[in-house]
Amino acid sequence: MLTLAEVCGELAISRSTFYDWRAKRRAPRRIKLPNGDLRIRRSGLDHLLDDCEDAA
Known part of the structure; x- marks a missing residue:
C-alpha cells in the first residue's frame, strides 16, 4: 500500500490535484x-494508469 505522498510523487501531481480528482471520482x-492516514493500493494506482493509457 502506498501513502498519499508516494502516489502524488509517482504521478507528479500535487496533493490538491489528488483531492480534486477524488471529488470528480x-x-x-x-x-x-x-x-x-490515507493509503492507496498499488493495484488501484495501476488500474488508474491503465485507464489513462487506453484513453490516450
Whole structure:
C-alpha cells in the first residue's frame, strides 16, 4: 500500500490535484486508517494508469 505522498510523487501531481480528482471520482480508491492516514493500493494506482493509457 502506498501513502498519499508516494502516489502524488509517482504521478507528479500535487496533493490538491489528488483531492480534486477524488471529488470528480477519478482518483484511485483509498483506505483511511484508524489514525486518519490515507493509503492507496498499488493495484488501484495501476488500474488508474491503465485507464489513462487506453484513453490516450
